[in-house]
Amino acid sequence: MNPTQLATHIKRTAHDLGFSFVGIAAAERMEPEERRLEEWLNAGHHGSMRWMENHFDKRVDPTKLVPGAKSVVSLLYNYFPADDSPSRETPKIARYAYGEDYHTVVKAKLREWVGRLEETIGSPIDGRVFVDSAPVLERDWAARAGAGWTGKNTLLINPKAGSYFFLAELISDLEPAPDSRIRDHCGTCTRCIDACPTEAISPEGYLVDGSKCISYLTIELREAIPEEFAGRMEGWAFGCDICQEVCPWNRFSQPHSEPAFAPNPELPNMGKREWREMTEEVFRRVFRKSAVKRTKFSGLRRNLDFLEG
Template sequence: MSLTISKEKYAQIIKSQANRLGFDFCGIAKADFLEEEAPKLENWLNQNYHGEMAYLANHFDKRLDPRRLVDGAKTVVSLIYSYYPESKLPENTEDYKLAKYAYGKDYHFVIKDKLKSLLQSLQEEIGEINGRAFVDSAPVMERQWAQKAGLGWLGKNSLLLNRKMGSFFFLAELIIDLEVAPDHAMTQDYCGTCTKCIDACPTDAIIEPGVVNGAQCISYFTIELKESIPSEVKGKFENWIFGCDICQDVCPWNRFSKPHQEPEFNLHPELMAFSKKDWEEITQETFNKVFQKSALKRTKLEGLRRNISFVKK
């Protein structure tokens, strides 16, 4: 009995510390092989839905089993951190658009620091714990683990949806060698018959409910694709020049999105005043200054110019 109580106590400590660090939700799952996901992932890769994102085909076994990533792993701690902005860039038809997650400082740095603090605080309070922190940077099926941890369900756009805050959030994980009482997996699908995300996608990237052809997504074309954007999608980007939020913007569950409380994610002051002309005439100096710590650095200036040129009327 005492063992059960201690596992429950560990869960309480982890969730309390996660809350202290500003995470919106924290859920816990047993580190195990994702048996149901294996054939789905294999089929998705065989259909070449990952396009040129070759890294998604690497480490197939590690992607499905966290025990291959962390020796002695017993628990996957999944965390949600909101990035929904209070102040948004203009989203008129004529304005250039950025995915909201890219408004502020690159989330990899912000959340990785918080995860390190979380692991350190757990080690101080509980004792020796070995583990690793992950923020969209390793072969971890984060949405599936978040669902297993009870944080939400996978929507028709394949994103994790949470009933209290929609989908404008980052997912992160701590994989640790401590056995912790797990939460109940989310088995209910609250999308129902809604198909707004499927209907709204201008490039028809959502093949069927829950299956997205990543190589047909505007985010892929504007961020991951390094060569020329195919002419057949010309005129379909609706002025998105880095990422895309269309399937999230139309999702009814995002009416519950609440502005984040993370100063690092706030819009750069200069970005708020950017005109179309500023975007079209952006110099290396301005790019370096405004996007010094931004996710936009992934495209580099030449990639951003390519995207602007492609959507320019």
């Protein structure tokens, strides 16, 4: 196959497995993303996530992560739920965490996809697949590949379907025809900036102080949540979707069709009382396969107690 035919085949095979959008970029050292990342880290916007300081060269140069890499294929997998009631009433959890952990679900899809590609190509692909599991600047690569643009809330926004997507990549020696970037369509809109209750998004947009983000405070932060955020959490006990909820482009979001992302049957029916009286046994049962288990029961209890003041 020539590069154009290979690109078409890569995308068609991915779509067959449920990926909504696929884009391709040449594997090269990233500029100006490298400078932005360095400035962001130097400003301490990563909070206590010290691991983000590691493997800097691999983050900005995919050929350091996968020697011999020629391309980065970015894939988007929809997680927008048909029933988003667990994100409507306090305590709330982010929509991405309703069902099974996306790392497991999407990684399995990627492996099947690569297997199908290898069958067609007739030889092994020298590369690696990633789902938020290595030093890869996923949103930047997806933007380079034309799968969307980086919005003022710093999330990838696709003009046809919004931002409720998991991002994944194949970095490999394949050389399909690359795609072109698409232009930024945020315009003068400031809804995400105005809506963020902790002022994590800079007034000009395109920069998030992670140490102020509710998702960071409820998931990544291991210490006590600083008192300065009391009364500003908007009811979020795990993650936060505010900047996505107010984004006009998410009016185009469509419910996913992935059975693994269906919530535990108990979750939509949990009211304030059920959350307040949750035991560790219930936590393990309801969130056994969910990303919520990352906080552990003690972490979720801390978040719930903080919301109650």
